[in-house]
Each structure stands twice: as structure tokens, then as C-alpha cells.
Amino acid sequence: MRKIFTILFLFTAILFLSACSKNDPQVALDKTTEELQEALEAKDIDQVLDMLHENFTAQAPENDKEWARRTMAAVFLRYKNIKIVAVNLNSHIDKQIPIRATGEGEVMLVGADGLIPDDARHYRIQLEWREEGKKWKLIQLKWQ
Numbered sequence: 611m612r613k614i615f616t617i618l619f620l621f622t623a624i625l626f627l628s629a630c631s632k633n634d635p636q637v638a639l640d641k642t643t644e645e646l647q648e649a650l651e652a653k654d655i656d657q658v659l660d661m662l663h664e665n666f667t668a669q670a671p672e673n674d675k676e677w678a679r680r681t682m683a684a685v686f687l688r689y690k691n692i693k694i695v696a697v698n699l700n701s702h703i704d705k706q707i708p709i710r711a712t713g714e715g716e717v718m719l720v721g722a723d724g725l726i727p728d729d730a731r732h733y734r735i736q737l738e739w740r741e742e743g744k745k746w747k748l749i750q751l752k753w754q
Contacts, residue, residue, distance in 0.1 A: 635703050635741060639711055642739075642746045647694050653686040655679060663740050663747035689721035689728065701737075711739040711746065 642661060649657035659679060666675050685692070694717060701713035714737070720730045738750040 635708060635711075635746075638741075638744060639701070639703065639739065639746045646748075647696075650682075650694060651692055653682075653692065655682050655686070658682060661746075661748060663742070663749035666747075666749055666751075668751045669753065685721070689723060691722045691724070693720040693722075693727075694718075695720070709741040711741070713737040713739070 646658065646661050649661070659675060662675050662678060664675070666678065667673055668678065697716050697718070699713070699715045701711060701715075704710040704712065714735065716732065716734050718730060718732050720727045722728050734754045736752045737748060739746045740749045741747075
């Protein structure tokens with residue numbers, strides 16, 4: 611069960627990169643984080659995978675995109691409803707390397723078969739993004 615929520619928080623963590631800014635890369639990053647949350651809550655594995663960088667890793671080098679796909683499939687089968695709550699969001703685009711962005715914050719992942727949650731977990735996350743063309747891709751995720 612802990613492994614299931616580990617992957618959920620991983621993707622939910624992306625919400626932490628939502629921040630207010632008027633520059634185009636930040637706006638695109640904010641939109642990507644919203645789309646990621648929607649894709650996770652809609653259980654759209656293909657859309658989530660499209661938002662991950664080809665060199666994506668989560669916590670350990672062996673936790674790659676294929677690991678993410680398998681973990682999401684297991685979590686989505688286990689829970690009918692998935693909700694992601696993000697708090698203390700903090701993100702920024704690197705001024706020295708503007709195709710790189712980092713973020714940190716906290717997420718609460720909730721899984722339920724019905725209206726009442728069956729499981730909820732709290733995580734502190736760190737994210738790293740890369741801009742490819744006009745799209746931001748999540749390249750690394752760490753959590754505690």
C-alpha cells in the first residue's frame with residue numbers, strides 16, 4: 611500500500627510547481643502542473659507519461675518511466691477515486707539555466723473506493739523540470 615501512494619505523491623508533487631508569474635515559461639509550467647493533476651485524478655496514464663522526461667527518475671535511478679507506468683496502473687486499479695491536495699507550493703525557473711525549473715512543497719494523496727477515503731498519505735517533495743521545446747517535462751522527483 612505504501613508503494614502505491616509513493617507513486618501518487620510523486621505525480622501529485624508536480625502541483626508544487628504552480629506559482630504566479632507573468633513570464634511565458636512560468637505560465638506554461640503552471641499549466642503543465644494543472645494538467646498533470648487532472649490526468650492523475652482522471653487516471654489517464656498515457657497523458658501522465660507524456661509529461662515525464664525520457665530520463666525521468668523517482669527517488670532512485672531504477673524508478674524510471676516504466677516503473678511509473680506500472681505503479682500508476684496498480685494504484686488506479688486499487689482506488690476508484692484519487693484526490694490530490696497540494697500545500698506550501700514553491701517553484702521557480704532557474705535564472706542561469708532557463709530550461710530548468712525546481713519546486714518543493716507538500717502533498718496529501720487520498721485514495722478511496724467510494725466517498726470515504728481508504729488511505730491518505732502526506733509527503734514533502736522536491737521536483738526538477740526540463741523545458742523541451744515549449745513543454746515542461748518532469749525529470750526528477752524525490753520525497754520524504
